Amino acid sequence: MRQVTSAFVKMPTSLIVGIMLTSLFLVAALVSFLWTPHAVESLNIAARLQPPSGDHLLGTDHFGRDMLSMLMVGARTSIAVAIVAVGIGMGLGVPLGLLAAAHRGGWLDDLVMRGNDLVFAFPSLVIAILITAVFGPSAFNAILAIGIFNMPVFARVTRGSALAVWTQDFILAARVSGKGAARISVEHILPNIANVLIVQGTIQFSLGILAEAGLSYVGLGAQPPLPSWGRMLADSQTMISFAPHLAVLPGLAIIATVLGLNLTGDGLRDLLDPRLRRQR
Amino acid sequence: MLSYILSRLVALLASLAVASVVIFVMIEMVPGDPAAFMLGLNAAPDTVAALRAELGLGGSPVERYLRWVTGMVQGDFGISYTYQVPVAELVAARLMVSLPLAVMALLLSTLIALPVGLYAASRRGRAGDWSVMGITQLGIAIPNFWFAMILVVIFAIQLRWFSAGGFPGWDAGVLACLKALILPAVALALPQASILARVMRSAVLEVLDQDYIRTARAKGLSHRRTLTDHAFRNALIPVLTIIGLQFSFLIAGAIIIENVFFLPGLGRLVFQGITQRDLIVVESVVMLLVFAVILVNFMVDIAYGIADPRLRRQ
DSSP states (O other), rough: OOOHHHHHHOOOHHHHHHHHHHHHHHHHHHHHHHOOOSSSOOOOOTTTTTTOOOSTOOOOOOOOHHHHHHHHHHHHHHHHHHHHHHHOOOOOOOHHHHHHHHHHHHHHHHHHHHHHHHHHHHHHHHHHHHHHHOSSOOHHHHHHHHHHHHHHHHHHHHHHHHHHHHTHHHHHHHHHTTOOOHIIIIIIIIHHHHHHHHHHHHHHHHHHHHHHHHHHHHTSSSSSSSSHHHHHHHGGGGGTTTTTTHHHHHHHHHHHHHHHHHHHHHHHEEEEEEEEHHHO | OOOHHHHHHHHHHHHHHHHHHHHHHHHSSSSSOHHHHHHHOOOOHHHHHHHHHHOOOSSSSHHHHHHHHHHHEEEEOOOOOTTOOHHHHHHHHHHHHHHHHHHHHHHHHHHHHHHHHHHHHHHEEEEEHHHHHHHHHHHHHHHHHHHHHHHIIIIIIIIIIOOSSSOGGGGHHHHHHHHHHHHHHHHHHHHHHHHHHHHHHHHHHHHHSSHHHHHHHHHHHOOHHHIIIIHHHHHHHHHHHHHHHHHHHHHHHHHHHHHTOOOSSHHHHHHHHHTTTTTHHHHHHHHHHHHHHHHHHHHHHHHHHOOGGGGGOO
């Protein structure tokens, strides 16, 4: 317990800023389920392209929809897609990495690692485009496409960190007491590499937000009427000369979220890995 | 060294084989018959069958796969359904846009990132270092297509220095073409340069901790000479790997950026292929892009092996 409190005292500034930025958008996304300033489904052409006012804090878009409400619901889409994609990557990648580490040097290890190299060699967006071309554009297929490319990242990080833990004495003790490789992986290896996985998860989360925005921007992600930051940017493109705020606001939302997550990831790494702290 | 190259070559061919199967199977899963799609609803069944044979859609999937692969090896990528010209011709024309764009972006990001990273490392922990780290942190978070839109607003709409999009074609002169590619290249280069500068910084810092740097300093070499002669060159090895890895992101980014600027490159070709259900184009261009990425990674592996003999023994 003492360790935990001392860690919080030394919490890096980047972590504080990161968590604040990230939670701002998490809260906005959660609140949007219960309440938005205006309904995002209601079109009001008469009130289109309005500048910020008391009624519409961030103005309105080309259909007269409230920009703040759109951004809040868009946050929900981006965050949901990214979280599920990271979940898929972790859910498949971590067991594969543990398996590879448990059978270090064996054919299973080889198979997992060569498979990883292969997925890595694929330009992810190109394959995402292929997936959406085959199965049709949707938020679900965007999740699938991003998730698949998270898998090798987690498998590799898991294997690398797990190998280091396998050499520890307490693992030897567990083996002597008769535990099998699977049990050791779950009961002893996993808790000891959780730090690294959390940090990597944060980074993949931010990459997922960027990827979702890119896919939605080119029309392969979330489909209308579901608002998404990437789609808002695509819609704004033809109006950019007379309504730049339509392009600037969703962009800033993406940047702030990604920045927040990256700062959180960096901060957590500093906090959880004392060796790195000494190096700086 | 020869056995190292051979082992990498085997890996390269294996990757290509698996990639081609994956792409082929995915395209096979696409619902609908391209021949029926092209001829419309009122086409007679025998006309559709004739077109299917002409397009090379007959035979079992294994036969079609083998025909596709052998064709590609010989430079025959099939005939585009919609353009009615060989896909190879389409690709060659589009490469004339995509390739210069990729090269410009890569050059730009490397030329910015290496000096900036070296500078940050030389000012470790001081104001110069902190500002580089802050700016690059921001650069990583900015989506390149959004940055592209902002560049258009500032430099094309407000200042009118560049056109907002389109490509004049190489007949219009090299300068006009390069000018059309500047904004897209800058948009592509920004996130790449941010990542690369950070990698360069940590690579240089790692080298600076080595004993031979202390020796160099002890024998009287100046701080500046130590940086340029020892730190810079040794830091290039990890940086090279990242440049190789970034190539795949560059291709992905280029697909989106080409759409922002309406550039007639490979990326737009893929999108047109998808919307027009021109699957032979999608299939071949995707395979080509994957081939490019796998090839670059192979070359990075080889370069790495030349630079660091220890790796060859793996």
